[in-house]
Amino acid sequence: MIPKELRDEIAPKNIIMIGPTGVGKTEIARRLAKLANAPFLKIEATKFTEVGYVGRDVESMIRDLSELSVNMVKKEQSEEVMEKARLMAEERLLDILLPQRKTPRTQEQEEAADTSREKIRVQFRAGKLNERFVEIEVSDRALPIIEIFSASGLEEMDMQIRDMFGNMLPKKTKKRKVKVKEAFEYLIQEESKKLIDMDKVIKEAIERVEQSGIIFLDEIDKIASRDRTHGPDVSREGVQRDILPIVEGTTVTTKYGMVKTDHILFIAAGAFHMSKPSDLIPELQGRFPIRVELDSLTKDDFYRIITEPENALIKQYRALLETEGVELEFHKEAIEEITEIAQKINEMTENIGARRLYTVMEKLLDDVSFSAPDLNGRRIEITREYVMEKLGEFLEKEDLSRYIL
Ligand SMILES: Nc1ncnc2c1ncn2[C@@H]1O[C@H](COP(=O)(O)OP(=O)(O)OP(=O)(O)O)[C@@H](O)[C@H]1O
């Protein structure tokens, strides 16, 4: 909404999230990725190596993001043309099922053909032909060489060679006998490919990356270190330096064209146990003006985490045991006890945040999980007493919980 002259001048305010392990930094990124209809890439800062060393160079994150964006736009577009592609695929399938006679036809013959075509269409739509086999032409282009190159880490080269070979090799097709249903799926894919204008897709995708792309740089603390010793640390600082221009705004060459990074939002996250944000090189610190600190989780947070989200642990275990025909029921007091125990063990030993819930739950239910196949049809109630019985001893014996929970 800002006047155009100013629009370009306003850069996104990059964020550093600081918080102890297991408070949900990465989880936030994952959720954000799902919610935001923006191209979103999460990558560990530790994956990168300094330019000149073997490994991923930092520019690859922009290439990955572009790739992702192209796929995203392509998927949207193919959903849009889906209806049309289905209709066209149906016609092609009917052509295959009912080969046209080459000889000129009388009007009567033509009408008869039309009727039988419609008859077959009805049968097909009702799924009656699903088991029948038809012969279709599929493109056959396996390029084993490419894989060797892409594993070598020479991404730039890989990119060019892939395109080169892709265009060089003639498009081979071969005939395959498949079931009608499979043929239909294949033809839909083919038709929708024809309906999608790739140039437009790429243009839109690049624009999205540039205007609303988000890169989540996880484990940023792992590349922060002040002690300028020798060895791998030297290269860590190099990575930080390599990241600078990308965060600030530069142009990266991707196989879809040039991508400007000026307006991409960067969110960095780290526990910063061993290091502090101030251990990052000053230039990098300055490029992340917003600092967010995440508090350690409380018992109440645990309660919500274990019960509320779609992937809540309680729901996970219930679903897992349901596959064995076992119904698992948790009493409210039992859940409270679980969170209480998780909290205490975090205090007694190491604070590993919500991940403690995983270890506690696993221990709590290992007997049930193990014997589940024999409990088919049973209903199991997890009561507060059961929790105490299974886990109580860990609260008394610190050493034990260090090993087991
Ligand atoms: N605030 C939260 N809300 C919901 N679930 C959470 C929350 N915090 C943690 N969890 C759960 O705990 C797990 C671990 O959290 P996550 O991976 O986000 O930790 P982290 O902060 O990235 O830790 P680390 O610094 O070790 O990478 C998540 O997969 C999620 O199931």
Ligand SMILES: [Mg+2]
């Ligand atoms: Mg994490």
